[in-house]
Amino acid sequence: MTPNANEDAQPLDEDLLTARVYTVDGVTDVFPPAPTLTLIPQALTAIVTGSPKRLNRVNVSTDGATTALTIRVGTSIDAATPDTAKRVADTLLDSIPDGHDATVTVQVSRIA
């Protein structure tokens, strides 16, 4: 039996991916991938720990065959937003190990 390629590849680490996105020129923020109201447990953790980064991260999900990387970012008004968004997507694409069938969704939610 041929194993699923995604089972052989290393899992994508959300914290590592998030850290890489923060290094992209023009990125000012990484936001929770869903409206905060739906993230109440994580929000409570963030309040208790004082660590909003527990909320703000790349979201990695999989249906077994395809991995979806989703992120909401804020961008700098001093850099062209389409270019920044493209750099974020390219950074995430470059982070996908061989053997992963993945999609990347980047939403810019704030320019400041």
Next chain:
Amino acid sequence: MNENEPRTLNCGKTIEELSAYLAADRTPYDPSIEACPECLNALQGLTRVSQLFHDLITQDVTDLPAPRENWFEDIMTNIHREVRSGRSLPLPHPDKRVDLSLTEGAVLALIRSAGDIVPGLVIGTCHLKGNVEEPGAPVDVSVTASIVWNQPIPDATRTLRTHIYEALATHTALNVTSVNITIKDLHRALSDENKEN
């Protein structure tokens, strides 16, 4: 909307909560606000309104009526309406595995920030008219604004229009075909109204 009805964002926060948070100098730190783009866009707009209010009460212009009583309420309601994510504006990427987009709320906040460049002007409403979700479709930008009495309106609107065009060209892939600006309010400082009372 009833003026006593809370103006709630998609994240659950209200404009009134954000206004109180701003008034408290954003303390104690609330990660559910500081990690939310809608809240941050709203705080940015509310900060400008607050600054404008301060500017108005420290100016000395006497020839025109003060702003309407509900002028600031209207602006806050518009900020509430605009900061919600809204439609999704596509951005280009050559790889078909990638989906890039920009929220309408972020773009409207960007347009509102362009108003900061014009002294004494505050944007009331912003609308993107057209199918912004279709790449290349023509989009008309419609803006209303209020301006303090001593500013030349043609110069102010010309400057605002230029900055809106530049901001949208830099930060979006929209095909902007027009930027229409309507000055709906002309006012003097609030402090002079207070002196008369």
